[in-house]
Amino acid sequence: MSKLAFVFPGQGSQKVGMLQGWGKELSGTFELASEVLGYDLWKLIQDGPVERLNQTEYTQPAVLTSSLAMWFIAKERGAAPDLVAGHSLGEYAALVAAEVVSFEVAVSLVQKRGQLMQSAVPIGKGGMAAILGLEDENVVEICRTCAGADILEAANFNSPGQVVIAGHTEAINRALEACNAAGAKRAIVLPVSAPFHCRLMEPAAAEMATILNDTCLSEPTIGLLQNVDAHYARTTEHIRANLVAQMSKAVLWTPIVQHMVKDGVDVIVECGPGSVLSGLNRRIDKSVSTLGISSEKEMGAVMERII
Numbered sequence: 001m002s003k004l005a006f007v008f009p010g011q012g013s014q015k016v017g018m019l020q021g022w023g024k025e026l027s028g029t030f031e032l033a034s035e036v037l038g039y040d041l042w043k044l045i046q047d048g049p050v051e052r053l054n055q056t057e058y059t060q061p062a063v064l065t066s067s068l069a070m071w072f073i074a075k076e077r078g079a080a081p082d083l084v085a086g087h088s089l090g091e092y093a094a095l096v097a098a099e100v101v102s103f104e105v106a107v108s109l110v111q112k113r114g115q116l117m118q119s120a121v122p123i124g125k126g127g128m129a130a131i132l133g134l135e136d137e138n139v140v141e142i143c144r145t146c147a148g149a150d151i152l153e154a155a156n157f158n159s160p161g162q163v164v165i166a167g168h169t170e171a172i173n174r175a176l177e178a179c180n181a182a183g184a185k186r187a188i189v190l191p192v193s194a195p196f197h198c199r200l201m202e203p204a205a206a207e208m209a210t211i212l213n214d215t216c217l218s219e220p221t222i223g224l225l226q227n228v229d230a231h232y233a234r235t236t237e238h239i240r241a242n243l244v245a246q247m248s249k250a251v252l253w254t255p256i257v258q259h260m261v262k263d264g265v266d267v268i269v270e271c272g273p274g275s276v277l278s279g280l281n282r283r284i285d286k287s288v289s290t291l292g293i294s295s296e297k298e299m300g301a302v303m304e305r306i307i
Contacts, residue, residue: 133185
C-alpha cells in the first residue's frame with residue numbers, strides 16, 4: 001500500500017527574500033510567530049540583513065515558520081501524510097504536523113534552542129564540514145583518528161557519500177586533510193556559527209532538557225520518525241528524550257528515508273524553503289518520488305499530484 005510522507009528542512013535552507021511571490025495566506029502564521037518572538041520575522045526574512053538571518057537564534061524560527069506556513073496551506077487544501085520527519089531543526093516542524101506541540105510552542109522552543117546552541121561554543125572554536133565521496137565508515141574512522149584531544153564526530157548522515165562532521169576547529173582542519181588524502185570528491189568547511197550535533201552541544205542539550213521537561217507534549221497523530229534513531233516516536237517521554245539527544249548526536253537522515261521506503265512510502269514532499277532534502281532523498285533512493293513546495297506554483301502542482 002503506497003504512503004505519503006512530508007519532510008521539513010533544517011538550518012541552511014534560509015535566504016533573504018525567500019517566500020517572495022506568496023500571497024497573504026502566509027501572513028497570519030508570520031504574525032503569530034512574531035508575537036511569540038518579539039520581533040518582525042517577516043521583515044527579517046524579506047529585508048535581512050543576511051548576517052542576522054544566518055545567526056542560529058534567528059535562523060531556526062525563520063526556517064520553522066516558513067516551513068509550517070506552507071504546511072498549514074497544504075493541510076487546508078487536503079494534504080494528509082501518513083508520516084512526517086524533519087532534518088535537525090525540521091523535526092520541530094514535524095512535531096507540529098503530527099500535533100505533538102502547537103505552532104506557538106514550537107516557535108518558542110526553537111528560539112530557545114537556537115540561543116542555547118549558539119552560546120554553547122565560542123565563535124571560532126568549533127565548526128562543521130561536509131565530506132563528499134567517501135564511505136560513511138571511512139569518515140567515522142577519520143574523525144576518530146583526527147580528533148586527538150579534541151572532539152570531532154560525524155554529525156549528519158545525509159545521503160550515501162555525504163557526511164557532515166562537527167567538532168573543534170583544529171580537528172576539523174586535520175580531518176579535511178585526511179579526507180582529501182583518502183580520495184574525497186569534496187571536503188569543505190560549512191558557513192555555520194557552531195558545531196551542531198556533536199558532544200560540544202551537550203551543555204546546551206542539558207539546558208534544553210529542562211525546558212522540554214516543562215513543555216506539554218501530545219502523542220503523535222501520524223507516524224513521526226525522529227533524527228537520533230530513525231525510528232517512530234512511541235511516547236511523549238521518548239519524543240522528549242530524543243529531542244534532547246538530537247542536539248549532541250548525529251542526524252540519521254539516510255536511515256530515515258530508507259525506513260520510509262521500507263514502510264511503503266512512494267512519494268515524499270519537502271515542505272519548506274529550498275530543495276536540500278529533495279536532492280538528498282533522490283540520492284538515497286531513486287525509486288521514491290520526491291516533490292517540493294517551496295513556492296506557491298509548486299504547491300499547486302504538488303497538491304494536484306497527492307490529492
